[in-house]
Amino acid sequence: MNKLIFLQANATQPSDWVLFFGHFHPLIVHLPIGFLLIAGLLEIDRLTRRNSVSPHTITLILFWSAVSATMACVFGYMLSLGGGYDTETLNNHKWEGIGVAAFAWIAWAVKSENLGRVIPFAQLMYLPALGVSLLLLLAAGHQGGNLTHGSDFLTQYAPGPLRTLAGLPSKQKEFKAEPITDVNQAMVYKQIINPILQTRCVQCHNADKSKAGLRLDSPEMIKKGYEDGPVFVAGKSSTSEMVKVCLLPEEDDHHMPPKGKSQLSEGQIALLTWWIDQGASFDKKVSELAVNDAIKPVLASLGGSGSTNASSGSGIAAMGPAPESPVLTMKVPAADPKVIEELKKTGLLVLPLSKEQNQLEVSAVNARTYNDAQAALLPKLSNQIVWLKLGETDISDATLAQLSKLKNLQKLHLEQTKITDAGLKQLKGLANLEYLNLYGTAVTDAGLAELTNLKSLKTVYLWQTKVTAQGLATLKKTMPKLDVVGGIDEQAVAAFAKANSASEKPDESKKN
Template sequence: MISLILLQATAPPSDWVLFWGHFHPLIVHLPIGFLLIAGLLELDRLTRRNSVSQHTITLILFWSAVSATMACLFGYMLSLGGGYEDDTLSSHMWQGIGVAVFAWITWAVKSENLGRIIPAASVLYLPTLAVALVLLLSAGHLGGNLTHGSDYLTQHMPGPIRSLAGLPPKLPELKAEPITDVNQAMVYQQIVNPILHTRCIQCHNADKSKGGLRLDTPDLIKKGSKEGPVLVAGKGVNSKLIKVCLLPEEDDHHMPPKGKPQLDESQISLLTWWIDQGAPFNKKVSELAVNDAIRPVLASLGGGGPVDAGGNAVAAKGPAPESPVLTMKVPAADPKIMEEVKKTGLLVLPISKEQNQLEVSAVNARSFSDAQATVLPGLSNQIVWLKLSDTQISDATLAQISKLKNLQKLHLEQTKITDAGLKQLKGLTNLEYLNLYGTSVSDAGLAELASIKNLKTVYLWQTKVTENGLAMLKKALPNLEIVGGVTEQAVAEFAKAGQEAKTAEEKKN
């Protein structure tokens, strides 16, 4: 335990240390094999009186000691990365060291050279070999607990065998409460927690907290990892919990790890929406804002039917209409151009396996700039979702974006774009969603959007728009959903007041 405390007090390990540490699972199988072979050969010699070459046994024991020592060294390096339960790690470490020590003692007393010097040493051979094997089995069990959880071997053990082993009855697996009315569903308990349980908790639980993160209780989710919070309430795309899911699967930081069941698009959308709404743990769907993007996903969860913008049930009218750009036939993207886009730091993700449409995101490329944006038109047919929020782009990038003729969703929040740049978006006839949160856009810029007839949702928090500008845009696009900025009621009242003033003026004249 003292060693663990010292480890935690040191600086973060270097890449070289962690690189070699990841060889521990490979090397650790060598002493297991060597020691088991030595034990089986000795058992065969004792029970069947078969002769085994003394040199053969000695050679096997030598390599078991060498490989056990290497496994200890690499295991130590791996432990520096953290994310393991301290008590289990401490026991595993000391038992592993014990395996190496007794493997060396066993080799030494079996060695012919030591036998000549200390004839009585041979009596220690079988006891030390037995101790090494017992420690090997125990250390291996704890290693499995660290990697897969303490119940990895027993979680599917049938009832009769559990009784014989003295284990308590199997606990029922977490089953999400059925959602009969999506509006009344508890967001965390019935939607979020089941996703975390099936995709994340295997590596982030009481027995294995990878990265110091546990996701099995609300308090621990709020606490985050050793590197800080994983949730930024109100900002899903800025939350580490979402960022790691959006990384390429080949990336070492992608979660869940490659080979594990992955989150699908709807699950990531639900988690992002939950965080965008402040990551509440005790609210129902009806208490949160529901936008066009998440509405069909929520409706698919249960029998409650679709929900409106306020989270209230509406009459079922069949499946939500899908944007034509998501189903139209477009050619596959040029692999070379895709590589050029990826080199800028942007993520390039397919919208579906059946189509060639793409989502391009700067979630991990905050330094993305106007100079790099020149690569985007190379995917003008394929890009339908573009997320450039919190990047360094300005109006010059909008000139490149204007060439993406199939663009449906565009995120420009927290960027340097201005009213002048919005003029370039007039030709994006398929644009349905536009996020301008935290920009310097004003009424003049909104006027430029009036010609985009397919526009359905605009986000305008913390912009320079006024009630007058919103009313004019609403008049041009009556079905447009405006989120943030000024309330819908204020816009309606302003428009009504304007109409009344106009009527009064006409009567006066």
């Protein structure tokens, strides 16, 4: 049944070709605007100043305005098939755009005298047709702005006197997050989660603009979800759309926030994940939820730590934020500029992580075809590379043999690559590795066993891998302080560990 629904949903989706051409609509739509305005200004100049303007010139301008307006309509329709727009506003914009094209063709037909041969007195239609096309152009442009930027995009920053004169409502105050003085007493949704949504998501998911039918501007709307269902599943961040879309490649059409917008930081994604895993409550404080070791430094960075009941297992320790990793304060020799240029030629981004310590962050975010052969250059910067992002590239286990030489590596992204359990064996020499992202890989329980060799490891991401509850329970038993994000549900792991522990206890009746 689920498979059938999935196939039906895909059948209604436009093809990549349709969406590709549809995205040219914002470019094409400026052509009829320019052509029609020029034609209108020339006619006004001719009528008011009696200047002689070549009829052929205006006819040519009108022809291309009609052609470009028609193209804009076609590409606009293709773009609309992607969804995510307010239906009423979209329909108004569509018919106004069609009207612009239709009246532009009429104005051209009259001006070129083609229509006059068929309809007597057609010349009387010219100025009205041109005027209507210009009025519809303004209306369509306004509705297009509403679709893209929201209904108040023109008046959002209008000064007070203009607002009063136009009868507009008072300007809404910009969202300001409530300061956190004691993070343990902070309201999780109101002071931590809502500010993330307000600054990263609400721009496209609000009362005026609700892409995919989703609003994130209030608890009621968040609980309502979007056109395909709930946006989160309480207790299960790994199956919640709110988290999954943030983890998609930035180039993916479904990635949120869209490419070009301010993206969520790793800390913000971690907070959303933690909030959902803890039940997605809208009325609880931090001290009322379980706080794992991975989320403690993220929460502590939000404000004062305050006091806490250490025995409760919840809240942030009074000691405040976790100390900075030793490797981040370690000074290393400056990297060879020639080697940096070699890496850049393979498509990698090489960014200074710390100019004082000469440490580097290397990222393949713009090099999706990065492969094992190119990875052979990485050991040339074995001292300097501290953060390495190779997610969603063509690397395999062969690359991990090269990464084993990066002795100061602290963060490693391998999500959605071809690495396997065999490759993880190569990482055992990375004494400073604290963060490892294995999301979407073929890693199994055998690979998890290799992680026990990474004594500094603090966080590992295991969404959509092949690990089992048994494998995770074994790993947590060996590395109790390791924070595992994603993978099997924590309750399933706990249940398995409990059952396994019970099976190991001797039967008291037999003992007696």
